[in-house]
Structure formats: structure tokens, C-alpha cells
Amino acid sequence: MTAIPGASVAITGAASGIGRALAIELAGRGADLALADRDEAGLQTLAAEIASASRRRVSLHRVDVSEPEAVAAFAREAIAAHPALNIVVNNAGVALLGHFHEIDQAQIEWLFNINFWGVVHSTRAFLDHLASQPAAHIVNVSSIFGIVAPPGQTAYAAAKFAVRGFSESLRHELQLANSPVRLSVVHPGGIRTNIVRNSRAGSGVLDNERRAQSIERFDAIAQTSARDAALRIIKGIERNEPRILIGGDARFMDILQRFRPAGYWKVMAKHVWKTPTQEHKA
Template sequence: MTTRGTDMARMQRLDVRGRTSVITGAASGMGAEVARELDRRGARLALLDRNADGLAALTADLTGTGHTTHVIDLTDDDAVFALAAEIEASHPHVQALITCAGSSMLGDIDQLTMAEMRWLMDVNLWGTVNITKALLPAMRREPAAHVTHLVSIYGLAAPAGRIPYAMSKFAVRGFTESLRHELERTNVTVGAIYPAGVKTGIIGRGRYAEAIDPAVAERAAAAQAAMYHTEPADAAARIVEATVRRRPRTMIGREARPVDVRSRHTPPPDGAPKRRPLRAAIDTTTPIG
């Protein structure tokens, strides 16, 4: 493709109708909402998740045709690359990848084991990297294509008590930004989404260090969930629009942009009012009662 042709391809909006978007983590939460939004826009979908029942329930709600579901463990590299070939065979035009799969982990450095931290890094980082790498050849064959990675505001600023989650999200952010630069002169663009507090229930479905009293973990998770304000359907519409417009960086939620700005400067002192809700959300040591 010529330089002029590449530039035009990079400016081109995606027309999702009749073309395939691949969504990871599609069985629940943000992935399911993104699937519903793309289904309304007429896209064909390849829906990936470990949860077969969740995928079946989602597809029963969708009205479009040509969708496929794929039960996959994204931490299994060989299975992911084999799945990419399967997707290409059933979906000849893969123009978008939206990576929503991920999990959470509560616990401070003394409570967490190395195995627990490695598990979350495998899920959040390497699951994102391998599906992206596996599908890039198919996406390069499209006139225009876009990769959307869900990062987090914890990929902009890292609180205490969330070390493995923040590590994984900073790593996804680095992968996304580096890949975007690598693909600058191609038809594939890459974007990062930084959500703040979407009410998907991820914190309740996530894990916590085995060393934490379950009641204490439940209290911390509830405090974290109380900080979430954005409705999943609203976030999904923003994510899909960012994908269609092939935006490099999108903030979602009222806290996202202030966190982005503050992270570039000296952070506020620990006693600042804005930190109080977060302190309750990361407290996994104070006993109940």
C-alpha cells in the first residue's frame, strides 16, 4: 500500500455492518455490553470467553446473524493461535478486535503470593497480547482495521492494595502504545480505553488473596463498587464509537480525565478528601467488628 493509501486507510472510519468484530470476555460485564452494541449496529461477532453458559445466554439476546461463540482460555497460547485460524475460516473480514477479558485481585504485598500475582498478569496482560498477535495477520488483510484494548484508570495511576491489577494494566497500556507506534504506517490502528468505575460487577467476580479474611475482602469489594458510577451500556457505546472512529485514547467515566491529569503531576496528599473512598476500597487488613 502506498504512503497516501496508508494515510487514507488510517483516516477511514470502520463500517461494522456485515464485517466481523472479535470480542474477548464476551460472556459478561463490559464484553457482553459491547457485543450488544455492535449487534445493534449490524456487525458480525466472534465472541470469546471461558464461560460457555454465559456465551450461550448472550447469543440468545442478540438479533443479528453470523455470530460465532468460542470457549477459550486466553492464557493458553497454543489454543489462542489455533482459535485465530478457526475465526479466520468462519469470518473472512475481521476488522476489529476489542479485548474486554480480564479480572481483578485484592490484597497488599504481604498478603499476595507470587502465584496469585502471576495469575493476574497472565489473564490481563498475556491474554491480551496473544489474541492480538494471533489476529493481526487477518486484520492486516482488511482495507482498515482497529484494535481496542480496555486498560483502566489504574493503568494511569496506581493505588495501594491493587499491585497486581495496576501492574497488569500499566503493562497493557505499554503494549498498546508501543503496538500503535509499530503499526503507524499500516492499515491497522490501535487504541486504548481508560474506564473509571463502570458498574459491571467485575470487583465482585474478581479474586482476592487467600490470606485475606473473606468478610474483609467482601467489605473492600463493596467499598470499591460504591465508587463506580458509569452504566455499562453507556460505556459500551463509547467503546464501540471509539473503535469505529479508530481513536488512539478514550477516557470513560467522570473520574477518568481528572485521574489522567493528576497522574501527570504531584499526587495529592494521602489525607485529601478524594482519597477517602479509595482508602476504604483497598483496606484488606482491618478486621471486621
């Protein structure tokens, strides 16, 4: 178990969405925070909101997680500001709209540099320090698309599956070494954040209606608030859960994948995605 009161927590992608909700909830439970994001204005607004409700120590860090040197500097600065830092939440992520033939290699690499390599860079930068703490925890945010892979998500699903594989293997290594560091991988379903609205479109996506349709579809299935997602992650940290599924949709898709590992998409297309027949047969 990793206790939240008295903890010091580093969070990437903290200015919005799940990261922002986590910062607020953790501060309310007695944790100090090192908050990282590219959005400096968003970080300042968040820090002001936390300061109005609690007296926790909060440090702010402008970080692009796709840059290894920037992540290493963040770790050094966060540890200097919070010497007892013992929880790291690798949450920063982006989305990319388009089928494989509509996205180019540079766009896939852009997404991987943030969604996967950002997790790896941060884990490497913090791990030695975490291992020196009496109790420590790494939380790597994957996705339900790290368990199932619908069409139109080739880059995103590949990166989130990679986060899952990296996290599970590292967890087993930490267990073999009797490390004090615990590791949870998070698989959110549809969470009401702006990740789809802020997504990039593939270079081959020429239909402007596609983004509107994607947002509409996401809004229809995103039934979990960012705050509820944050509360579920905190419970998972406290219970040392290796896998944290968030939302009824995520739990359903996880079970579906277990029972129909090669055929889950037909069920998802009909009951979850509600994709037109001609599209999901493609």
C-alpha cells in the same frame, strides 16, 4: 475511521460486563461477532439475546486467554467463520484482592497470564489477518489503573500499565509501517460489572470482611454502566481515538495524574477512595 456496520468483530471476555454489552451494541449496529469466553453458558445466553434482536452472524468460542494455544485456535476459528474479520477487542480480565505482602507469586502470574499475556497472545494471533484488511482496529482494554496505581492493586495495576505500554508502542510501530490497523487502548474507571465480586483474594487475606468492604467501596465509585462503557468504546473506534477514557472518575484521575504525577494518591484517597487516614499513610 473503522466503520461498525458490516464489520466482523472478535471479543474476548464476551459473556459478561463490558464484553457482553459491546456484543449487544455492535450487533445492533450491523456487526457480525466472534465471541470468546470461558463461560459457555453465558455465551449461549448472550447469543440467544442477540438472535432475538438481529440477524447478525455470531460464532461462539470457549477460550482461556491465558493459554496461547487456545488463543491461536480461537483466531483461526474466528477468521474461518468470519473471513472479513477486522476488529479485535481484547477485553477479558480478572481482579485480585490484597496488598503485595498478601498475594503470592502464583497469584500474580495467574492475573498476568489473563490480563496482560492474554492481550499479547490475541494481538499476535490476529495481527497478520487484520493487516490484510482494508481497515482494521485493535482495542486493548487496560484500566484507569493503567494510569494511576492505588494501594492494594500491585498485580492488577502492573498488568494494566503493561497493557498500556504494549499498546502504545505497538500503535507507533503500526503507524511507522503505514499499516491499515488502528489501535485504541481503553481506560475504564468504575464500571458496574461483577469483576470485583468475582475477584480472587490473596492467599494472605485472612479477614473475610475485606471482600465486602472492597465491593462496597467499588459500588460507591462505579457510576458508569457497562452499556455506556460499550457505547464510549464504539465511538472511540469510529473516531480512531488512541486513548479511550470511560467515566468522569477516569477523566478526573487522568488529569490529576498529569498535574501531580508523584502525589496523586493523597488526593485520590481523600476525594475518590475515601480511605481512612491511617490506611493511606501506610
